[in-house]
Amino acid sequence: xTTKRVxxxxxxRRAGLSSSAAxxxxxxxxxxxxxxxxxxxxxxxxxxxxxxxxxxxRSLRVxxxxxxxxxxDTVATTRFASGLIKGALAAxxxxxxxxxxxxxxxxxxxxxxxxxxxxxxxVDGIVFATMRSREVEVPTLPGNTRVVLLNAISDSPSIxxxxxxxxxxxxxxxxxxDAGHREGIVLLGHNEVTExxxxxxxxxxxxxxxxxxxMQDRGLTFMSEQSVWDWVPNxxxxxxxxxLAEGTVPRALLCLNDPLAFGAYQALTEHxxxxxxxxxxxSFDNDEIAxxxxxxxxxxxxxxxxxxxxxxxxxxxxxxxxxxxxxxxVVVRDSIRQG
Amino acid sequence: xTTKRVxxxxxxRRAGLSSSAAxxxxxxxxxxxxxxxxxxxxxxxxxxxxxxxxxxxRSLRVxxxxxxxxxxDTVATTRFASGLIKGALAAxxxxxxxxxxxxxxxxxxxxxxxxxxxxxxxVDGIVFATMRSREVEVPTLPGNTRVVLLNAISDSPSIxxxxxxxxxxxxxxxxxxDAGHREGIVLLGHNEVTExxxxxxxxxxxxxxxxxxxMQDRGLTFMSEQSVWDWVPNxxxxxxxxxLAEGTVPRALLCLNDPLAFGAYQALTEHxxxxxxxxxxxSFDNDEIAxxxxxxxxxxxxxxxxxxxxxxxxxxxxxxxxxxxxxxxVVVRDSIRQG
DNA sequence: GCTGAGTGCTGAATGGATTTAGCATTCATC
DNA sequence: GATGAATGCTAAATCCATTCAGCACTCAGC
Numbered sequence: 001x002t003t004k005r006v007x008x009x010x011x012x013r014r015a016g017l018s019s020s021a022a023x024x025x026x027x028x029x030x031x032x033x034x035x036x037x038x039x040x041x042x043x044x045x046x047x048x049x050x051x052x053x054x055x056x057x058r059s060l061r062v063x064x065x066x067x068x069x070x071x072x073d074t075v076a077t078t079r080f081a082s083g084l085i086k087g088a089l090a091a092x093x094x095x096x097x098x099x100x101x102x103x104x105x106x107x108x109x110x111x112x113x114x115x116x117x118x119x120x121x122x123v124d125g126i127v128f129a130t131m132r133s134r135e136v137e138v139p140t141l142p143g144n145t146r147v148v149l150l151n152a153i154s155d156s157p158s159i160x161x162x163x164x165x166x167x168x169x170x171x172x173x174x175x176x177x178d179a180g181h182r183e184g185i186v187l188l189g190h191n192e193v194t195e196x197x198x199x200x201x202x203x204x205x206x207x208x209x210x211x212x213x214x215m216q217d218r219g220l221t222f223m224s225e226q227s228v229w230d231w232v233p234n235x236x237x238x239x240x241x242x243x244l245a246e247g248t249v250p251r252a253l254l255c256l257n258d259p260l261a262f263g264a265y266q267a268l269t270e271h272x273x274x275x276x277x278x279x280x281x282x283s284f285d286n287d288e289i290a291x292x293x294x295x296x297x298x299x300x301x302x303x304x305x306x307x308x309x310x311x312x313x314x315x316x317x318x319x320x321x322x323x324x325x326x327x328x329x330v331v332v333r334d335s336i337r338q339g
Numbered sequence: 340x341t342t343k344r345v346x347x348x349x350x351x352r353r354a355g356l357s358s359s360a361a362x363x364x365x366x367x368x369x370x371x372x373x374x375x376x377x378x379x380x381x382x383x384x385x386x387x388x389x390x391x392x393x394x395x396x397r398s399l400r401v402x403x404x405x406x407x408x409x410x411x412d413t414v415a416t417t418r419f420a421s422g423l424i425k426g427a428l429a430a431x432x433x434x435x436x437x438x439x440x441x442x443x444x445x446x447x448x449x450x451x452x453x454x455x456x457x458x459x460x461x462v463d464g465i466v467f468a469t470m471r472s473r474e475v476e477v478p479t480l481p482g483n484t485r486v487v488l489l490n491a492i493s494d495s496p497s498i499x500x501x502x503x504x505x506x507x508x509x510x511x512x513x514x515x516x517d518a519g520h521r522e523g524i525v526l527l528g529h530n531e532v533t534e535x536x537x538x539x540x541x542x543x544x545x546x547x548x549x550x551x552x553x554m555q556d557r558g559l560t561f562m563s564e565q566s567v568w569d570w571v572p573n574x575x576x577x578x579x580x581x582x583l584a585e586g587t588v589p590r591a592l593l594c595l596n597d598p599l600a601f602g603a604y605q606a607l608t609e610h611x612x613x614x615x616x617x618x619x620x621x622s623f624d625n626d627e628i629a630x631x632x633x634x635x636x637x638x639x640x641x642x643x644x645x646x647x648x649x650x651x652x653x654x655x656x657x658x659x660x661x662x663x664x665x666x667x668x669v670v671v672r673d674s675i676r677q678g
Numbered sequence: 679g680c681t682g683a684g685t686g687c688t689g690a691a692t693g694g695a696t697t698t699a700g701c702a703t704t705c706a707t708c
Numbered sequence: 709g710a711t712g713a714a715t716g717c718t719a720a721a722t723c724c725a726t727t728c729a730g731c732a733c734t735c736a737g738c
Contacts, residue, residue: 056395078424082415233631260735292572396694
């Protein structure tokens with residue numbers, strides 16, 4: 001049961017060589033003058049014994065742990081969060097790295113503790129992820145620790161990975177326009193505070209900027225803009241319900257996320273309107289619920305996994321700098337009237 | 340920028356003591372005879388320098404890394420997965436541990452690699468999580484590595500954490516019965532294969548066992564049992580749609596998970612029936628969608644986070660053995676007709 | 679046969695914390 | 709004032725892999 005771990009010394013002994021030699025051979029050092037025979041003996045011995053280097057010992061010497069810290073404000077709750085993590089895990093696995101996960105709940109104290117805990121374990125770099133993309137301060141880290149911001153930006157020069165919200169916003173408008181919608185388009189979820197500064201989220205500001213730019217380019221205007229702070233189904237329901245109650249019947253709804261669209265479906269159904277025959281809907285995120293809805297919701301997807309993977313790749317890249325945008329795929333389902 | 344890490348030797352030097360003394364003091368060794376003055380000096384020095392022990396160095400010596408491996412078949416996709424992780428993170432943080440995360444996608448090769456990668460980093464223990472609770476083989480690990488199964492069971496003696504499905508199943512039935520339902524109850528999602536062996540999931544078998552036991556205890560029988568393999572909204576919709584089309588109108592629906600219930604809502608609404616006035620619905624999981632639905636879906640929750648936390652606690656406990664059941668909270672919303 | 683270069687390998691130091699054995703003191707006791 | 713015990717601390721070994729300096733040997737060349 002209590003199998004002792006095989007050490008490099010064990011391998012060296014079995015190969016009849018010094019552990020220096022064994023180390024060099026196993027690490028594939030280029031400039032070494034060790035004989036082919038020595039290589040064979042060491043490799044065979046390592047294989048026979050099932051040798052695995054002790055990462056703690058190695059990282060004590062060289063300054064690499066093959067470990068990446070991933071600090072997130074939220075881990076559960078949204079599919080977005082776990083998608084980022086999943087992508088990061090995949091990329092890390094690819095590069096034979098491993099991920100140390102920490103959650104802060106947005107609390108600066110927990111964040112500081114998380115950073116300390118990760119640094120104690122000598123992570124090679126840290127990915128900072130936020131669920132609502134914000135401007136963050138990059139904490140000062142010891143020299144060689146690289147940082148990548150995931151779904152966040154910062155003033156200080158840094159690397160960040162973001163969804164390409166501007167193009168995403170344009171895509172949403174194009175979807176409606178190309179389907180022939182010119183009048184009666186309602187925007188759901190717009191928010192003045194958000195649009196003006198970075199308080200809540202940079203991505204939202206960019207999403208809206210893209211939407212407005214594309215509307216203008218196509219000479220379109222919104223029939224109405226329904227502002228709301230919290231993007232949950234209840235609010236989508238209430239907004240559309242009120243709209244319909246006062247007699248305003250949209251021909252198309254541009255919702256800023258899927259839960260809002262979800263609520264919109266409910267209100268429309270209750271009032272006897274049908275999607276997409278009476279009202280087309282397009283939104284953002286590609287939440288699980290987008291596929292649950294009947295008819296399926298056409299939406300501009302947040303590319304979680306790709307973003308997570310990208311962040312890790314950039315972290316390991318070494319030469320990466322600046323802002324990296326990841327395309328937002330258009331997921332076409334059946335919520336836009338065709339023709 | 341390139342700030343050198345403060346080492347124990349630095350602290351000792353500043354305190355005018357040997358690093359042995361500093362080590363003992365900082366670790367709070369009990370039998371030490373070091374003076375109060377020495378304690379003060381070391382503690383002050385450590386605080387002033389912001390000393391943090393190098394975990395790699397420590398774990399080389401003692402065989403603890405304060406790190407827990409968390410291996411899961413799935414990380415994203417379901418809220419369940421991320422809930423387990425969130426709970427585990429919280430418990431780990433509490434115990435000043437950190438979590439190394441790995442995903443296998445259910446692939447034995449990736450699982451083996453993940454285990455190796457974690458063992459290389461000397462994790463103190465491993466939590467094996469599966470999303471669909473199954474019987475798994477506990478891989479043989481070096482002596483001192485503890486393992487806890489999360490949402491999984493095994494033949495071999497082991498520790499596992501599971502939701503208390505049997506009581507959960509009983510609770511669902513009780514909810515309906517206590518609301519006065521005696522006739523016209525339909526079971527949605529029952530599946531013969533599942534119920535007979537452990538192929539798919541132990542928890543489902545137990546959930547059903549609880550349901551059947553409570554039905555029997557109360558002298559109730561199902562009006563109909565609708566079997567289905569894949570518990571997604573589309574199937575819930577199709578099943579209920581077919582039922583209504585053939586003229587069978589249930590008074591209450593017992594759905595085996597929330598997505599099925601979601602589909603049921605859709606079919607009922609389309610056919611002009613109202614929840615809960617015409618049909619009551621109760622289900623399992625407490626997915627996000629349960630609160631999105633109108634009226635809110637009453638459901639028996641999977642206690643993700645508590646399970647995740649429990650797993651880590653048991654891993655660290657040392658004396659824990661056997662199977663640990665976590666209560667499934669009843670989340671009452673508005674899908675059961677009261678009266 | 680001596681020198682210098684090249685070849686194949688090893689010894690010992692290193693990284694940072696823990697831990698055991700044990701060295702100086704001081705104090706109490708007879 | 710000699711002895712034994714208690715007190716307060718330190719030196720050195722240890723965990724394991726990496727890495728630099730350098731040893732011992734062979735071979736070519738003159």
